[in-house]
Amino acid sequence: MIRTVIFDMDGVLVDTEPLHHDAFFRHFAELGIAMSREDYATFLGSSTRNVYQQLRQQFDLPQDVETLILRKRLHFAKAFEEDAALELLPGARALIEELHAAGVPLQLASSASKETIGRVFTRFELHPYFDNLVSGEDFPRSKPDPAIFLHAAQLAGMPPHECLVIEDSANGVTAAKAAGMYCVGYKSEHSEGQDLHHADHVVAHLGQLSAAQLLGFGVGD
Template sequence: MIQTVIFDMDGVIVDTEPVHRYAYFKQFEEMNVAVTEELYTSFTGNSTRNIFQKLKEKFNLEQDVEDLILRKRSIFNDAFDSKEDLELLEGVENLIKELHENGVQLILASSASKVTIERVFRRFKLHQYFTHLVSGEDFPKSKPHPAIFEHAASLSIAPKESCIVIEDSTNGIKAAKAAGILCVGYNSIHSEAQDLSEADVVINHFNELGFDEVKNIDSKLRNN
């Protein structure tokens, strides 16, 4: 039986991608680098540090990676604080509350920085539901490397066979599977460019996933 659910954040709990996109492309313009849509999409699931490390190498940038991170974070924070219509994705709050009320452990494992995670969790009052918040900035390699999910599973009250990950990106799903954890792919309007085919289950809305569906998802998959 599933006892722990590991949530990604961006694209699963809240859609901050438009804010991230605005911040990145404003900074790309300041840096005078031409980042294509294809290249930008390939960064999905990567930490900010990994993205700028790749950009520094690709474009032979002189700026220090830490300085680039701080500038991007400043642009993002200004935009985040001024964006009044930022909401949790439809149905996810009900799922979080239902799982928590039924004793399921919830862990966040997001590529976002600790500062961004705290901003989101504080704004939407989510701290009370999650036992641990894991940030990708603590790991040298981003998704699809499994390190972040391996660590999240190590914090679980149960063995990883009793955990599932909810992800919306190709890299995130690859990371979950590489960590040996069952994965639910969330097929939202924001994940159209992502390949969810490696997920064990794909949902189109969170109303397809309640406590009853989650707790037995491992046994159902084994019986199929």
Template sequence: MIKTVIFDMDGVIVDTEPVHKYAYYQHFNELGIEVSEQLYASFTGNSTRNVFQRIKDTFNLNHDVEELILRKRHLFNEAFDTKPDLELIEGVHKLIKNLHENGMQLILASSASKSTINRVFTRFDLYQYFTHTVSGEDFPKSKPDPAIFLHAASLSVAPKEHCIVIEDSTNGVKAAKAADIYCIGYHSDNSKHQDLSLADYLIHDFEEIDFEKIKRLV
């Protein structure tokens, strides 16, 4: 029986992607580089550090990666704090509460930075439901590398065979499967360019799952 649900954050709990995209492209304009939509889409599920390492290599930038990260983070925080319509993904708060109230352990494993996770969790009062939050900035490689999910599973109250991951990105699903963890793929308008075919179970709405359904998935 499933004991632990490991959530991704961007695109699963909250849609910060438009804010990230705004901040990235504002920064790209400052750097004088043109990043195609196709290249940008390939960044999904990657940490900011790995994105800028790729950007630096692709465009032969002389900037220090840490410098690039700090500037983008400033632009993101500025936009995040002034965007009043930022909301949780429809249905996810009800699911989180339902799982928590029934004793399911919840862990966050997100490629986002610790500061972004803290902003989201504080704004929407989510810390009360999760036993751990894991940030991709603590790992040298981003999803699809499985390290973040293997670490999250190591924090579970049960072996990883009793864990599931909820993901909405190609890289996230690949990472979950590389970690040999059952994966629910959340297919939404935000993930229409993502390949979730490797997911073990696919949903289009969080109303499709609850505690009773999830505990019997594996």
């Protein structure tokens, strides 16, 4: 049975991907890096640190990883503060509140930095609903490595097979399944190009999910 739900953040709770995209591509332009849409899509679900570790090696960049990360985060912070229209994705708050009211412990496992997670959770007042917030910046490898989900389960005190993950990226779904967890793929308009076929269940809108349904997943599967 499912006893805790682990949410991804970007693309599941809030669509900050356009802000990250803008920040990355502004920085890529500064660095003289030509990045195709297809190549960029392979980074979705990865931490900023892992992205720059790969780019530094691939393009022989002289800056150290910390300097590269800081510059990108400055671009992101500016875009985040200036975007007054940014809201939680449709159905996200209702699902969180329903799960919380049902007594289901909630965890966050996001490749985003602690700073970005903090910005989102403060802006949308999500802290009271979640027991643990896990950032990908604390792990040497990003999703599809399952470490972030296994750590979230450990913090929650739950075995992996009693955890359900909601993810919108192929890397995230792969990580959840590698961790031995039930995975719901969220195939929204923001997950274009992401192959979620290996998720256990796929929805196009968070409104298609309920607390009772999520807690019943895994039984008899």
